[in-house]
Amino acid sequence: MTNKKLASLFSNIALYLEIDSVPFKPQAYVRAANAIESLSEGVEKIYEREGLRGLEQIPGVGKSIAEKTEEYIKTGEIQEHEKLRKKFPVDIQELTSIEGVGPKMVRDLYKHLKIKTLDDLEKAAKAGKVRKLPNFGEKTEQNILQGIDFVKRSKGRWLLGNIYPYQEDLVARLEDSPLITRAVAAGSIRRMKETIGDVDILITTSKPEKAVEYFLSLVSYEKIWGKGSTKVSLRTTEGFDIDMRVLRQEVFGAGLQYFTGSKEHNVRLRTRAANKGYKLSEYGLFRGEKRIACKTEQDVYKALGMEYIEPELREDQGEIDCALEGKLPSVIPYDSLKGDLQVQTNWTDGKDSIEAMAKEAKKQGLEYIAITDHTRDLAMTGGMDEKKLLAQMREIDKINSKSEFRNSKFKILKGAEVNIRKDGTLDITDEVLSRLDVVGIAVHSSFKMTKKDMTARIVKAMRNPNVDILFHPTGRLIHKREAYEVDMDEIIREVKKTGTILEINAFPDRLDLKDSNIKKAVEAGCKMTIDSDAHAQDHFGCLKYGIAQAKRGWAEKKDIINTLSAEKMLAMLP
């Protein structure tokens, strides 16, 4: 995981340089950091094979950053970074993670109050010292305290999308070993919760000690919390914990059920079992001394007289009663999407071209994507005005007519992610909107309106007859920003009137709508779409997190319009 650490060093350098208002260099470091973080290969490997020259091939990495990378590979640190850190001995990553706090504020806070950490800042703000600084005031102090509260609450939890690929890789490598007959992730990862506290791995093996050693050889860890013959618990160098347990083959199902949770689900399940005269534990379902089910999870649920409950539903949200009555919804399966209705390209803030995104989507088995770049008001992304949008539409026609796409089922649809202004109007004219296949709308600014005003703003935008989809309806960014205040019931009522489609945005830090809102939408009979919000080719993989979210919201295939063919999907749009 050198890439990640190195990337974080470079982003730190960028922040330190911004303190000094150094022009342009910070962006260069940020670009390099992003490029390094998204590499599929370790920088050491590249360096080993191709030396400095290989490093310079990474986009955004030139001579100087390549040399710093070399220095880091050889010595584990970068002098430039040490120098800057001595000048401003502050936890700049942590402090700037507070919404509204940037490098300049960090500078002033350190200069006047010697604030170095989140805790320092919290104390100072609570003591009313922050408001007295030049250019700070009471409101800023309040915002800082709120921001700290938010950061603190999300500490120690990780985004599903950041951990899932790690877990997938680890499980695959465990299963590759002849020592191990079965390996599977349990816990909140298996339930696909939007954030994960730690990773639970279950294995079966005939040689527990050897398997534990093998597991330790695969994982790079900072600390072992505990180690026995059937369990090991550690902190990875990435900073999260893994619990690995060896289960006995014959009780694997019961163990998997137990360690998948959730705790609340299990408590209720055990109560049901007890009422029927059974006892349920991680070692099986018992009647008296007799073990009656334990091999598979299916056995356990069946023996309790209920339908099998998928892991994503096990949150004690009424799933057990439904399962007993045989009334569980058949939630949407993982392979059921035919299209993706939110895709950004290098026409705005995406990384790849329209054609590259289309090719990748096709490769992933999709039948269509809608290109939905940002519009005018999002100047920072190169947001498109009417003229640029029309040019892009012509470009899409051109690509669609290329033989590769023309002769296949695949189609690129024309769309946009249109900005909803503060007053509920849109930043593209109706005339141009009416020519698009898919019009998505979204809020990107003025997040701190009252609930009433924000709801009215969105409702007004949805009433535009050209509008098809409300993108990331609540605007939250997990661990970064709270959802804005909005009356979801009112939005749903309006959706029923206008036929607007609600989005389940699958990007790991959005997952917006969240599960409880999806459930509301399903109950009201709203239609939804699951979109990746891809900004690069490898982001299509995020769709599975959106599907997981839909499952957690009890959505069925029929509730999700992009399970349909392009033609049928388009017919569903208002």
Next chain:
DNA sequence: GCCGTTTTCGGCCCGACTGTTTTCAGTCG
């Protein structure tokens, strides 16, 4: 500091919003 040529230095996404000003700096997207 990187990039891309105009081959060796100039350009680098920029507008809205906020809270603090009293004309703007900082932050965000």
